[in-house]
Amino acid sequence: MQRRCRPHPYIAKLGPDTLATAVTPAAVAERTLSAPFRRRQFATLLLDQGFLGGIGNYLRTEILYVAGIHPSQRPVDCTPAQIAAFAEAALDLPQQSYRHNGITNDLALATHLKQTGYRRRDYRHWAFGRQGKPCHRCGETIAKIMIGGRRCYICPQCQPINH
Numbered sequence: 146m147q148r149r150c151r152p153h154p155y156i157a158k159l160g161p162d163t164l165a166t167a168v169t170p171a172a173v174a175e176r177t178l179s180a181p182f183r184r185r186q187f188a189t190l191l192l193d194q195g196f197l198g199g200i201g202n203y204l205r206t207e208i209l210y211v212a213g214i215h216p217s218q219r220p221v222d223c224t225p226a227q228i229a230a231f232a233e234a235a236l237d238l239p240q241q242s243y244r245h246n247g248i249t250n251d252l253a254l255a256t257h258l259k260q261t262g263y264r265r266r267d268y269r270h271w272a273f274g275r276q277g278k279p280c281h282r283c284g285e286t287i288a289k290i291m292i293g294g295r296r297c298y299i300c301p302q303c304q305p306i307n308h
C-alpha cells in the first residue's frame with residue numbers, strides 16, 4: 146500500500162521555526178506586529194507554537210528579559226526598538242541555546258561565572274529559575290511571576306511596564 150505524504154495538520158499550523166537560519170529578524174518583527182498577534186500578551190504569544198515554533202518556557206523568559214519587555218505587554222504597547230530587540234532575541238537565543246548546551250546567558254559572562262565558582266543553574270540563564278538572585282545586568286532582584294499559566298522570571302528594573 147502506498148501512502149501519500151501530506152503535511153500533518155499540527156505541523157501545518159506551526160509558526161516559523163526559530164532554529165531555521167533562513168528566518169530573519171525583519172520577518173519575525175513583521176509577524177509580531179501583524180493583526181493576529183499584535184494585541185496578545187507576549188507571555189501567551191510566546192507559548193503559542195502557531196506564532197513561533199521551538200520556544201519553550203525557559204526561552205520565553207530569556208527572550209523577554211534580553212529584549213527588555215515585560216511579559217504582560219503586547220506588541221502594540223512596545224516601541225520600535227523593543228520590537229527590533231525582541232525579533233533579534235527570538236532568533237538568537239534559541240540558536241545559541243541549541244549550539245551551546247542550553248546556555249542563554251551571554252557566553253563570555255557564563256564562562257566567567259563558571260570559572261569563579263557559580264553552579265550551572267546560576268550561570269546558565271539571565272533570569273529563568275533565578276528568583277531572589279541579583280540581575281546579571283543591573284543587580285535588581287529577579288522576581289518569579291505566574292503568567293499564561295506558566296512560571297516566568299523578570300527583572301523589574303530591566304523589564305518595566307511601559308503602558
Ligand SMILES: [Zn+2]
Pocket residue numbers: 280281282283284285300301302303
Ligand atoms: Zn536588571
